[in-house]
Amino acid sequence: MRIYQTDGYRDMSRKTANIISAQIILKPDCVLGLATGSTPVGTYDQLVEWYQKGDLDFSEVRTVNLDEYKGLDHENDQSYYYFMHRHLFDRVNIRPENIHIPNGKAENDAEECEAYDRLIRQLGGIDLQLLGLGHNGHIGFNEPSDTFARTTHLVDLQLSTIEANKRFFSSIDLVPRQAYTMGIGTILQAKKILIAVSGKDKAEIVRRAFFGPVTASVPASILQLHPDVTLVADEDALSLSGDSIG
Ligand code: GLP
Numbered sequence: 001m002r003i004y005q006t007d008g009y010r011d012m013s014r015k016t017a018n019i020i021s022a023q024i025i026l027k028p029d030c031v032l033g034l035a036t037g038s039t040p041v042g043t044y045d046q047l048v049e050w051y052q053k054g055d056l057d058f059s060e061v062r063t064v065n066l067d068e069y070k071g072l073d074h075e076n077d078q079s080y081y082y083f084m085h086r087h088l089f090d091r092v093n094i095r096p097e098n099i100h101i102p103n104g105k106a107e108n109d110a111e112e113c114e115a116y117d118r119l120i121r122q123l124g125g126i127d128l129q130l131l132g133l134g135h136n137g138h139i140g141f142n143e144p145s146d147t148f149a150r151t152t153h154l155v156d157l158q159l160s161t162i163e164a165n166k167r168f169f170s171s172i173d174l175v176p177r178q179a180y181t182m183g184i185g186t187i188l189q190a191k192k193i194l195i196a197v198s199g200k201d202k203a204e205i206v207r208r209a210f211f212g213p214v215t216a217s218v219p220a221s222i223l224q225l226h227p228d229v230t231l232v233a234d235e236d237a238l239s240l241s242g243d244s245i246g
Contacts, residue, residue: 001210001223002230005238009198013042015232016130016196020047021056022130023192024077029060031120033129033187034088035140036065037078039196040132051092060093064120065101066131066140067181070154078168081102102152102180109180115153117186129190133197136160137209137218139178141181144217150185154178184222193226197233203240206233211241 006012008072020043023030034040049058065080072079077086081101089099100119106112120126132138136158142149143158154177157165167173187193197206209220210231223229 003210003238004230004232006126006232006234008043008234008236011041012196012198012232013046016040016043016194017046017050019194019230019232020128020130021050024056024058024061027127028057029062030127031062031064031125033126033182033190033194034063034065034084035132036067036083036132037132039198040130041087043130043196044091047088048091051218055218056092058092060098061094062090062098062123063094063100064116064123064126064182066129066187067179068102068104069176070104070106070109070178070180071176076104087185104180106180109154112180113154116152116182120182120186120189126190127195128192131187131193131195131220131223133195133205133209133220134161135164135201135205137205137220139184139195139220139223141179142184142187142219144219146216148184148216148219148222151183152180152186153183154180179235184219188226189224190226191228192205193223193229195220195223195229195231197231197237199234200236200239202233202237206231207240221243 006015068080074081136144141155162175166175169175208218214221
């Protein structure tokens, strides 16, 4: 695992955007796996800025998002569909047909999940997967568990995740209880993985996930076994991992 320690959130966002931008320049029709949450917002802003300057072209880029809340439609401003359009897709020249996000309103859960994995295979797999890190070590919406889920599936969100995400909703009762997420197996099949983390509140989970044992009770810990992972984290997020990174 390569680790870049950055000087705060802005620097983390710039570094993360730099790596994504390099991927797009090297392979203009690459498949990007994308993430939501507050962490990648600055990354997306930076990519948009470079696009506006004429330094980046999204016209051939294809994207697959990690996850989506079950039950929220595209117009719902808390859906990940809405989030991605607001922070990135509506601001760059990506083609709508090249954007893929699990359908929160799918009628058949199993079919939706199977179709999503099939789609990723048909696209030729993910070249670069961007990830954030949940406070309980989740990636996408793969919550701590006894086993690592392989494929895209429907999950029951843990109370701690519902609590963490309630800040985006007007009331906790409106936070969906379930979500579709790529499985750990789906994520691990990405050729490269880029994980961005910022803030003191993530320091403990960063230490456990990347410098502790690999365990399904900390889903992100499995990334230690992937051959091409880059962690971009600010000094606060790495503040409890000092001895491990030297
Ligand atoms: C959500 C998303 C994850 C994200 C996590 C952390 O649960 N499903 O993909 O990584 O939140 O979010 P944040 O970056 O806001 O801390």
